[in-house]
Each structure stands twice: as structure tokens, then as C-alpha cells.
Amino acid sequence: MSDPVTALAGMRGDGYVTVAEAPPVGMITLRCRGDVSAALAALDLPVPARRRIETGAGGGIAWMSPDEWLILLPRARVAGALATLGTALDGVPHLAADVSDARAVLWLEGDRVREVLAKACPVDIAVMEPGEVRRTRAAQIAVAFWMIDDRTAEVICFRSVAHYALDLFVTLARPGSEVGLFD
Structure with a gap:
């Protein structure tokens, strides 16, 4: 079996939260x-x-x-x-x-990961516990996500919108765009 080709070829963006495509799963x-x-x-x-x-x-x-x-x-x-x-x-x-092959997985990691998710998703992220799953929207796309721990979230979306999802979260995590929501 050949190695699977991921939706984003391992792309990542570094801001006040790191956004990276997860390895194939x-x-x-x-x-x-x-x-x-x-x-x-x-x-x-x-x-x-x-x-x-x-x-x-x-x-x-x-x-x-x-x-x-x-x-x-x-x-x-x-x-x-x-x-x-x-x-x-x-x-x-x-x-x-x-x-x-129909899904893409992103990892968001950083001290303000909840803030970045809250900017895009209509979910009360302040009360989410690690291991709790939400199916919702991130801006214009359907996603499912969960907190792995207080600094890390895993986001799953359709492969067809993976680039949009990566760009969205990288933009929301751009240094200088912090809002201090959970400070």
C-alpha cells in the first residue's frame, strides 16, 4: 500500500496558536x-x-x-x-x-487555542472539557472538534474545504489578533 496523500501535504501555520495538518489517519x-x-x-x-x-x-x-x-x-x-x-x-x-480520504484533520496547539476556536465556532468553548466532542460550523464550513487537553484541539472537516479551514484558523491565530477572551 502506498502512503496516502493528505489534503494539505502537511501544511502548517505558526501564530499565537500553531495550526497544522495532522498525519494521515x-x-x-x-x-x-x-x-x-x-x-x-x-x-x-x-x-x-x-x-x-x-x-x-x-x-x-x-x-x-x-x-x-x-x-x-x-x-x-x-x-x-x-x-x-x-x-x-x-x-x-x-x-x-x-x-x-473524504476528511482532513487539523491540530491547533497553543495557550490560546480556545480563543481561536471561539472566534470561528458558535460553541461555549469555555466550558468544554478535554474529550468532549462538538459538531458545528467554523465560519462557513461544517467541522467536528474536541479538546485533547487545555492547549490542543483536533478539528475534522471535509477534505474539499481543508485549505479553507487551515487558512481560517491561521488567520484567526495571527499575532496581534488576540482578543484576550479567556484571560
């Missing part, structure tokens, strides 16, 4: 109204609580809606994980799709 969207706990256990993943991302031996899994989860794992494991899900959910209506 495998992503599976799982939609199912039934019980997915056994299927996720087969992947060594926990079932995340509402609006949470959890990690396990098998990678990470984010709650996206009451019947949708986003599974994050090494790209080399996607095909096997899809087969495992298909077997574990046999007879249960579901959709499991590889969306690795």
Missing part, C-alpha cells in the same frame, strides 16, 4: 440504531458517551449523533476493521464506510 463512519457495543468491543474500542471521544487499544472513537460514531485508527487497519464490523453487525441494519 484512518476513519470509519459507523451508523447503526442497534446495539454496537459488541462490534466495538471486537475492535478493542469502548462505546463513547454522548458528545465524547474515547480511546482504547483499537484507536479512538467519537460520538457524532445518537446513531453515528467516527472511528479513528491507523489507515492500515481500516479494511480489517470494516470486515470485523460487518461480521459483528451481521443481520443488524448499519452502514460502515471508510471516509479516510
